[in-house]
Amino acid sequence: MLTPDATLAIQLVFADRGAGQSRPAFRLPFSTSPSAAFAVMNAVTADMLPLSDAVLVGVKLVWQWHDTEPSVPPVGANTQVKLALFYRSGDRYESIHVPAPKESLFETEGSYAGIRLNMADTAVATLIDNLTTSLAEVVDETGETWPTTFLAGGKVL
Amino acid sequence: MALTDSPTWDVSLTFKDRDGNPSTIGYHLPAALTFAQAGAAMAAVNADLLPLSDATLVGVQLVLSQYENTYPGTLPPESSDVERYVTFPFVGSVKNARTSIKIPSIKNSLIIDQTETLNMADPLVSAFVATFLDTGIGAGNSPVTIHNQDLVALVDAPIKKHRGTVAG
Numbered sequence: 520m521l522t523p524d525a526t527l528a529i530q531l532v533f534a535d536r537g538a539g540q541s542r543p544a545f546r547l548p549f550s551t552s553p554s555a556a557f558a559v560m561n562a563v564t565a566d567m568l569p570l571s572d573a574v575l576v577g578v579k580l581v582w583q584w585h586d587t588e589p590s591v592p593p594v595g596a597n598t599q600v601k602l603a604l605f606y607r608s609g610d611r612y613e614s615i616h617v618p619a620p621k622e623s624l625f626e627t628e629g630s631y632a633g634i635r636l637n638m639a640d641t642a643v644a645t646l647i648d649n650l651t652t653s654l655a656e657v658v659d660e661t662g663e664t665w666p667t668t669f670l671a672g673g674k675v676l
Numbered sequence: 677m678a679l680t681d682s683p684t685w686d687v688s689l690t691f692k693d694r695d696g697n698p699s700t701i702g703y704h705l706p707a708a709l710t711f712a713q714a715g716a717a718m719a720a721v722n723a724d725l726l727p728l729s730d731a732t733l734v735g736v737q738l739v740l741s742q743y744e745n746t747y748p749g750t751l752p753p754e755s756s757d758v759e760r761y762v763t764f765p766f767v768g769s770v771k772n773a774r775t776s777i778k779i780p781s782i783k784n785s786l787i788i789d790q791t792e793t794l795n796m797a798d799p800l801v802s803a804f805v806a807t808f809l810d811t812g813i814g815a816g817n818s819p820v821t822i823h824n825q826d827l828v829a830l831v832d833a834p835i836k837k838h839r840g841t842v843a844g
Contacts (some may be wrong), residue, residue: 521736525824533758533780536751541758541780545808545819553711553740555817562811563819566804572756573781576744578679582711584736591694596730598691598699618691618699619731650724656717657703662683665703 521584523549529560531567532577541573549582556580592619601675602636604647606654608666613659616675625674636672647672678750679742683707685714686739689722691731699731707740714738756781762794762834766808768825775821777808779834787836794834805830 526546533541545563547556560578568575602620606613624646626637637643647669657665684704691699703721705714718738726733744750758780765776788795795801809827811818819827 521733526820526822534752535756535758535781536754537757539758541761541778543778543780545777546775546822546824547818548816548820548824551816555813557742558813559811559817559819562807562813566800566807567779569800570779570783570786570804571781572753572783573758574744574750574752574756575679578742580740582738586732586734589692589732589734592692592732593730594694596693597695598693598697598731601699602728615703616701617725617728618701619693619729621728621730624728646724646727650721650728653717653720653724654703656705656709657721658684658706660684660704662704662706 520588521586524583524585525549527551527556528579528581528583529556529563530579530581531560531564531575532579533571533573534576535573540576553580595622599676602672603675604636604650604672605670606651606666607668607670608664611663611666612670613666615654620674624672631673634674638672678744678746680745681707682741682743685709685718686737686741687718687721688737688739689725689733690735690737691729692734693731698734711738752781755784759839760836761839762836764805764808764834765831766819766827767829767831768821768823769828770821770823770825773821773823773825774831775819775827777819779804782836792836794836796833 527549528544528546530542530544596619598618601616601618604615624636624643625633626635651669654665684707686704688702705717761778761780762782763776763778767774786795786798808819
């Protein structure tokens with residue numbers, strides 16, 4: 520079960536004239552809101568920057584959760600194997616790669632046995648429909664809406 | 677400095693297989709979501725990803741960023757060098773609780789002449805130490821140790837050091 524860390528990390532990115540970078544960090548209570556964390560970051564860096572002749576080029580607020588007692592995956596679970604799921608909207612395509620996919624997701628007969636997602640299986644189709652629905656909140660790195668039409672899925676080695 | 681808000685929350689999931697091999701995948705959520713809303717959306721996606729995988733989800737990161745969108749618009753001076761740094765060691769309110777913050781490219785004018793020691797009498801240095809101990813924004817809004825313990829004092833005067841080149 521995932522539990523939150525005690526603190527969130529504020530990671531600063533400094534750059535010098537030669538484009539070398541350094542990433543000092545400090546911590547705040549996990550419950551600190553984003554706006555409060557940015558306020559603290561601004562207060563700290565306001566007094567930090569006069570000590571340095573590098574420039575601040577980035578900031579990350581990082582909240583983390585960890586499973587301190589993770590369950591042992593079943594025999595055969597291999598994160599080097601992925602399930603690639605492809606989505607489309609108009610002429611935009613996106614994909615998501617799920618590690619160590621369950622073998623029960625794939626076709627069991629034919630040329631694509633063990634490779635292609637078995638969408639004829641209603642249980643598999645339901646799992647994919649559920650994920651497609653929850654991905655409606657997801658956007659790409661620019662903030663544009665994630666494509667919502669599921670195209671196909673298969674195993675990637 | 678012209679830091680701009682990232683348009684997204686960045687979610688990163690770390691899975692491990694039976695042999696302990698990690699695999700990380702990520703996706704983005706709109707930055708307009710509150711922390712609670714982003715957490716809920718992340719939980720919904722994760723709950724629908726997990727039934728597809730035999731691996732165990734061992735860690736999750738939710739990240740909100742700002743970045744310099746004009747870089748290198750603010751070009752640092754020739755004297756800047758992030759490999760030159762000082763580390764400020766702070767002690768927490770609980771015995772043996774410590775944390776530190778590194779300041780890269782420390783200005784040479786702040787180092788005591790003929791030593792490698794930071795000049796603690798300089799008002800810029802004392803102002804930074806005071807702010808790091810208490811930002812003045814209010815309770816719970818100042819840096820803490822990794823175990824969420826308040827910081828109470830600077831332990832030693834920082835010493836200027838150099839690290840090996842890793843970039844640039």
